[in-house]
Amino acid sequence: MTDYSQFDRVFGPMNPFPYSRTVIVSIEASRRSLEGSLFIDRVLKALNLGQVASNYPPKNENALRQLHQHICDTNSITLHHKLSILYYLLLDIDGRSSDGDSKADSFGTAAGIPDRYQIFMKGLWLMDTRNFELALEHLTHPSLISDFSDDIITVLVRHAKDGDYTLPLAYYHTVQPSIKSSSALQALFDAIAQSSVLEAFEFSRSHADYMRRQLFQRLVLVVLDARRSEEAAERAFELTSLPLDADEERWFKEFLESSDAKKLKAAKDTLLMRRILTGHGVVAGEKGTWATVLEGVKTGSGGRAQA
Known part of the structure; x- marks a missing residue:
C-alpha cells in the first residue's frame, strides 16, 4: 500500500500546477450552479471537514499541500474516507491533464481503495463537473448505497433541459432511494408529473x-x-x-x-x-x-x- 501521507507520492510533479485560474473559475461556477455546494463540499461537510471544503479548490501548490496535510492529520474519519478524498482530488487533476495517464486510477490501485468507493467518488466528481449522464453510470451502480440521493435528484431535476427529466427519473427508478427532504420530494414529483x-x-x-x-x-x-x-x-x-x-x-x-x-x-x-x-x-x-x-x-x- 502506498504511503498516502507523502504528498509527492500521491500527486507527483506539479508543473504546471493543474488548478489554473481558468480551472478555479470553472469549479466556482459549478459550485454556484449546483445549489451553491459541490458534491465534494457535501462529502466534506458530512465528515465534519468544513474547513477543508473552504480551502477547495486550492489556488497554488502550497495550498494543495496544506489541504493534503489537513486530510492526513484528521483523526475523526476512517482511512477509506481519507483515501477517497485524495482520490477525488486526483480525478480533478486527471481532468485537467492531457497526458492520458490516470493518477487517480494508479493511486486507487496502489492504495487499495475499494471499488465501490472509487465508483462513488468518480460519480460525484462527474456531477461536480456537470457531466450528468456519465455520472449516473457510476451513481446507479448496484454496489452503492444511496448517499446524497436527495441532492442528486434535486440537481438533476433543476438541470433538466427542455423539460426532459429522463436522468432524474432514471436515477430514482434504478436506485429507489428514500427521499428525506420536502424540497427533493417536490422536485422529484414535479419531474414525474411533467412526464x-x-x-x-x-x-x-x-x-x-x-x-x-x-x-x-x-x-x-x-x-x-x-x-x-x-x-x-x-x-x-x-x-x-x-x-x-x-x-x-x-x-x-x-x-x-x-x-x-x-x-x-x-x-x-x-x-x-x-x-x-x-x-x-x-x-x-x-x-x-x-x-x-x-x-x-x-x-x-x-x-x-x-x-
Missing part, C-alpha cells in the same frame, strides 16, 4: 394522507399551469379522467375552487370537464358543451359552458 400524469397520480397514492393530498394538488397545479398546447390539453384530459376516490374527488374540487387556483385560467373548465366525464355536468339543451370545455383547457381562455 406522466398517471405515474404521478400513483406516486401520490404511495404516501400517507397529508402528503398524499399535497402531492395530488401539486399534480393538478403542474398539469394546469403548463403552457397551453395540444399536449397540455391531452394531459388535462388525462387528469380529469383519473379514477379518483372520494377523498381525491373532494381535494380536486376544493383545490380548483380555492384561491390557489385563481391563476389557473383553465380551472373552471377542468372542473366542468370532470363533471361531464363522471356524468354530472351535462346541461340539457346546451350545444357544444364538450368542445367548448376542451377548447378552454387548450387555450386557457376560459370556456363558455355553464355547469
Whole structure:
C-alpha cells in the first residue's frame, strides 16, 4: 500500500500546477450552479471537514499541500474516507491533464481503495463537473448505497433541459432511494408529473394522507399551469379522467375552487370537464358543451359552458 501521507507520492510533479485560474473559475461556477455546494463540499461537510471544503479548490501548490496535510492529520474519519478524498482530488487533476495517464486510477490501485468507493467518488466528481449522464453510470451502480440521493435528484431535476427529466427519473427508478427532504420530494414529483400524469397520480397514492393530498394538488397545479398546447390539453384530459376516490374527488374540487387556483385560467373548465366525464355536468339543451370545455383547457381562455 502506498504511503498516502507523502504528498509527492500521491500527486507527483506539479508543473504546471493543474488548478489554473481558468480551472478555479470553472469549479466556482459549478459550485454556484449546483445549489451553491459541490458534491465534494457535501462529502466534506458530512465528515465534519468544513474547513477543508473552504480551502477547495486550492489556488497554488502550497495550498494543495496544506489541504493534503489537513486530510492526513484528521483523526475523526476512517482511512477509506481519507483515501477517497485524495482520490477525488486526483480525478480533478486527471481532468485537467492531457497526458492520458490516470493518477487517480494508479493511486486507487496502489492504495487499495475499494471499488465501490472509487465508483462513488468518480460519480460525484462527474456531477461536480456537470457531466450528468456519465455520472449516473457510476451513481446507479448496484454496489452503492444511496448517499446524497436527495441532492442528486434535486440537481438533476433543476438541470433538466427542455423539460426532459429522463436522468432524474432514471436515477430514482434504478436506485429507489428514500427521499428525506420536502424540497427533493417536490422536485422529484414535479419531474414525474411533467412526464406522466398517471405515474404521478400513483406516486401520490404511495404516501400517507397529508402528503398524499399535497402531492395530488401539486399534480393538478403542474398539469394546469403548463403552457397551453395540444399536449397540455391531452394531459388535462388525462387528469380529469383519473379514477379518483372520494377523498381525491373532494381535494380536486376544493383545490380548483380555492384561491390557489385563481391563476389557473383553465380551472373552471377542468372542473366542468370532470363533471361531464363522471356524468354530472351535462346541461340539457346546451350545444357544444364538450368542445367548448376542451377548447378552454387548450387555450386557457376560459370556456363558455355553464355547469
